Amino acid sequence: MSSAPSRSNPLPRAIEDAVDTVLGLVVPGMVIVVDGRSGAGKTTFAREVLRRWPEDVDVEPVALDDLYPGWDGLVAGSAYAYARVLAPRLERRAATWQRWDWNADRYGDVRACPPERAVILEGSGALTPASAALSSVRVWLDAPASVRRERALARDGETYRPHWERWARQEDEHVARHDPRALATHIVELA
Numbered sequence: 001m002s003s004a005p006s007r008s009n010p011l012p013r014a015i016e017d018a019v020d021t022v023l024g025l026v027v028p029g030m031v032i033v034v035d036g037r038s039g040a041g042k043t044t045f046a047r048e049v050l051r052r053w054p055e056d057v058d059v060e061p062v063a064l065d066d067l068y069p070g071w072d073g074l075v076a077g078s079a080y081a082y083a084r085v086l087a088p089r090l091e092r093r094a095a096t097w098q099r100w101d102w103n104a105d106r107y108g109d110v111r112a113c114p115p116e117r118a119v120i121l122e123g124s125g126a127l128t129p130a131s132a133a134l135s136s137v138r139v140w141l142d143a144p145a146s147v148r149r150e151r152a153l154a155r156d157g158e159t160y161r162p163h164w165e166r167w168a169r170q171e172d173e174h175v176a177r178h179d180p181r182a183l184a185t186h187i188v189e190l191a
Contacts, residue, residue, distance in 0.1 A: 011044065011048060012041070012190050012191075014188050014189060014190055015041055015044060015045050015048060015141075015188060015190070016048075018045065018139060018186055018188045019045065019048045019049050019052065021186060022049055022137055022139065022186065023049065023052055023053070023054075025136070025137055026053070026054055026057055026118070027057070027118075027136075028057050028058070028116060028118060029115070029116050029117065029118055030118045030119075030135075030136050030137065031086065031089070031118070031119045031121065031134055031135040031136060031137075032049070032118070032119070032120045032121070032135065032136075032137040032138075032139070033121050033122075033126050033127050033131050033132070033135040033137070033138045033139070034046050034120065034121070034122040034123075034126060034127075034139045034141070035122075035123070035124065035125065035126040035127035035138075035139070035140055035141070035180045035184075036124065036139075036140055036141035036142055036143075036188075037124060037142070037143075037148055037168070037171045037175075038124060038148060038152045038160075038164075038167055038168070038171065039143065039147070039148030039149060039150070039151035039152030039153075039155070040141040040142055040143050040148055040151075040190065041141045041143065041151070041188070041190055042122050042123060042124070042141050043063065043065075043122060045122075045139065045141060045188065046061060046063070046120050046122040049120060050120065057118055058116070058117040058118060059117065059118040059119070059120060060113040060117050060118070060119050060120070061119075061120045061122070062081065062085050062097075062111075062113075062119060062120065062121045062122070063122050063123055064077050064078065064081055064121070064122065064123020064124065064125060064126055065123055066099040066100060067080050067081050067097065067099065067100055067123075068100055068123075069100055069107070070100070070102075070105065071163045071166060071167065072166070072170070073100075074124060074125045074167070074170035074171065074173075074174060075125065075170065075173075075174070077100075077123070077125060078123075078125035078126065078128060078131075078174070080097065081097075081121055081123075081126065081131070082128070082130050082131055084096065084097035085097055085113070085119065085121060086119070086121065086130075086131055086134045086135075087134075088115065089115050089119075089134060090134070092115045093115060094112055094113060094114050094115060095112065095113045095115070095119075096110060096111065096112045096113075097110070097111055098110050098111070099111060121135075124167075124170075124171050124174065125170075125171075125174045126180075127140065127178065127180035127183050127184065128174075128178045128180070128183070129178060129183065132183040136185075137185055137186065138180075138183055138184045138185045138186070139184060139185070139186045139187075139188060140180055140181045140183075140184035140186070140187050140188070141188045141190065142181070142187070142188070142189055142190065143189070143190035143191070144191070147190065147191070149164065152164070
């Protein structure tokens with residue numbers, strides 16, 4: 001998986017408008033969850049929110065691409081993010097987690113986040129009923145399958161191509177099981 005920037009410039013108007021809306025809601029310690037299928041613009045959206053984030057409010061970006069334990073790990077990565085990044089906030093404890101090392105095929109370096117820091121959790125599978133209960137802003141990004149595939153393969157190329165269908169099936173299961181679009185407070189539709 002890659003968190004490489006999307007090569008589409010300038011930002012689609014729908015993303016710019018949603019970023020403006022979300023930035024108007026920023027408060028210390030908040031949780032923003034950003035979900036959507038591969039190539040929908042989640043990372044682009046999250047990066048733009050971070051780029052324009054108010055300097056006086058601490059924020060921790062957490063990409064599920066750094067937590068999925070391999071190409072079959074959407075469910076496991078989502079559960080790991082909830083257990084290690086979000087759930088500790090219920091008890092006002094610091095969150096600690098390890099990033100997945102895709103090359104070594106194991107968890108690697110440890111990250112930490114104090115409970116008073118805002119969090120932006122971004123990735124396919126991020127928005128579930130459990131994560132929705134702990135977040136004040138929930139964004140679902142969507143685009144037609146052909147657009148998403150073109151964007152994802154332009155971003156990740158041959159690394160992702162053999163895994164596209166395999167990953168898409170996991171996303172289908174996530175959508176069927178959790179209906180993240182219905183859990184979203186903001187929906188961003190890209191053409």
